[in-house]
Amino acid sequence: MKNYEIRDGKMTxxxxxVQLKFGDLDQIKVLRKFEKLSRELKEQGVDLxxxxxxIEFHFNCLCGVQRSVDVDADFGYEKHKCLHCEREYYIxxxxxxxxxxxLIEK
Ligand SMILES: [Zn+2]
Numbered sequence: 001m002k003n004y005e006i007r008d009g010k011m012t013x014x015x016x017x018v019q020l021k022f023g024d025l026d027q028i029k030v031l032r033k034f035e036k037l038s039r040e041l042k043e044q045g046v047d048l049x050x051x052x053x054x055i056e057f058h059f060n061c062l063c064g065v066q067r068s069v070d071v072d073a074d075f076g077y078e079k080h081k082c083l084h085c086e087r088e089y090y091i092x093x094x095x096x097x098x099x100x101x102x103l104i105e106k
Contacts, residue, residue, distance in 0.1 A: 006050075007051045034050060067082060084095075087103060
């Protein structure tokens, strides 16, 4: 996965401006995040353009299977299920691009 970012209304890849390419799944992913964030800010009455980016996070499940997930830095946390043993995790992020992994107790 590529590290796209939308900041100040422009899409960048690894910090460099890029052209929008029709059908690029990574670009579509970050555009969707951008739209969702824009909508949420509007609903909260905040007049601000959001920054959206794709971030990949790797971790090893307790069963030993490695997982690679797309983390949405702007949403706090999401649940991620190991497809092998069905343990569930969530990844929490602060606003400084630091991530912590938690196992969800059943
Ligand atoms: Zn597992």
